[in-house]
Structure formats: structure tokens, C-alpha cells
Amino acid sequence: MHFSGYNELHFHLQVFVLVAALAAAVAAAPAPDAPSYHPEYQYKEPKPFAYDYFVSDHYTGTNFVKKEESDGHNTQGYYSVALPDGRIQHVKYVVDKYGGYNAEVTYEGEAQYPEPAPAYKPASHHPEPKYNEEAKPFAYDYAVNDHYSGANFANKEETFSLK
Template sequence: MKVFLVAAVLAVAAADSPAPYHPAPAYKPAPYHPQTQYKEEARPFAFDYAVNDHYTGTNFARNEQSDGHNVQGYYSVVLPDGRTQHVKYTADHYGGYNAEVTYDGEAAYPEQHSAYKPAPYKPAPYHPAPAYKPAPYHPAPAYKPAPAYKPSHY
């Protein structure tokens, strides 16, 4: 009987208490539906450029064109060893990227002749710091309290 009374009192108390406050989230992202992705139409393009600077020796070129589905291109660059690397490539969604690489010239590694000649390494002379000598010890004078103040009687 006591258990029944306690349960009844708790049920009444729970019914009278207000529900806890849970605010709505400030941001609710839109649901993601992968099948509703926008697919952009493929667009054909073509471009090319080339640089041949005799002063610095920079020499490279690139050419690429696409019909919207297949890409074809070519680029060439002079390598540091003196050879020219040529790459012809095609790329599409089915065959992936396919490249044909060729080289012109022979690899050469000429000796580097430079006007700069570094001086031989010569360490600075070693001068050790002087040995440590502590300052002479002078103890502080003994503490002597000031005379106590004694008021004079008038």
C-alpha cells in the first residue's frame, strides 16, 4: 500500500512539472540526395602556349583541345640535363590518361664552372674564458635596531 501511495504522489508531481526546454537547432542543413546532383554539360575547348627565352634557356610549350568528352594534348620541356621531353596524351572517362613520352638529345652533365670559389674553412682561434674568481666576501653589518621612541612628559 505504501508503494502505491509513493508511486501515485510521484505521478502527480511529474504531471504538474513543466516539460524541460529544448531549443531548436539554429541551423538545419538541407537533406543530401546524391541522385539529384546537377550534371553540367561538357564544353569543348582548345588552348596552347609556348615560351622560348634564349637568355635564360627556358623553353617549353603546351597544347590541349577537347570535344567535350575526349581530351588530347601535347607538352614539351627542356630538362636540366639538356634533353627535351615531349609528351603526347589523350584522356577520357573510359580509357583514363594515356601518355606517350619521347626525348630528343643526349643527357649531358657539364662541369660547373663558377667564378665563386669558397675560401677554405678556417675556424676562429679559441680563447677560453678566464677562470672564475668570486668577489671577496664582506658580510653585511650586524643588525642594530633603532632606539625605541619614548614620549616625553610635559
């Protein structure tokens, strides 16, 4: 074949584009039996577990309990927490792959809504410190009983007024 300058350039450009497209297609095709970059997930049989704990801090009013156990397929548990409005919320729940999460929620006590505190008013630029109250005594206790790890401990701390 004989080409003029423009036609020859156009022909070479078409050949180049065709070769580049074929090279890209070959490079993009997966190699047969190529190793995967992500290992196949190995399903592990769920293990049974059981644990429980509680916290009772009389100074701050923090008070909660939790207990949960599972046979590896079904999980059931209970927790209880003191709410900011003064009530205690109790939740008993069951979880399984067929029914999902099912909870029975109950409340103990009446909700209390105290009057809001007065608005903040900034003090003078350099106020004198005032200490009109001694440190209050406190007491709290907690416990952990984790059947899986074997952790089993409890602690109780108290302070008393020095008056």
C-alpha cells in the first residue's frame, strides 16, 4: 500500500489505538486461577458466653446493672439503668437469628422534673474564692463476673465526714 502523508499518519494512529486497546483488554482480563487479594471468610461457630456486672455510685447517683448470656446461637439478657428523670428503666431482651432483637421495657418510679436552675450570671473580674461547703462523703461499689475470661471481682469504697 502506498499512502500520502496525511493518510499514512491517520493509518498509523488507527493501528496504534487498536494495539493499545487490545493491550488494555489483555491486561484487564483476570488470569485463570489467580489468587484472591482477600482470603475467603472462614465461618467460625459462635461460642457460648455469660457475664454480669453492676455499678452503684451513691455520690453521683450512677446506678446500673447488666447481665447477658448466650449458648452460641441465642442470647438473652437484662439491664437496668437509673434515668436522669429519677426513674429506673429495666430491659429484658432475647436475640436470635429468626426473631431478631425483642425487648420488654419497664419503668420503676415516677418521672421528676425539677425547676430549672437560675440563669448563669458571671461574677466580677477577680472574685474572691468562697468555700462554704466541705467535701461530701461518698460511697460506691461495683462487681464484675465474666464467665468467659474468668474475671470475678468486686470493690467498695467509702469516705466519711471528718466532723
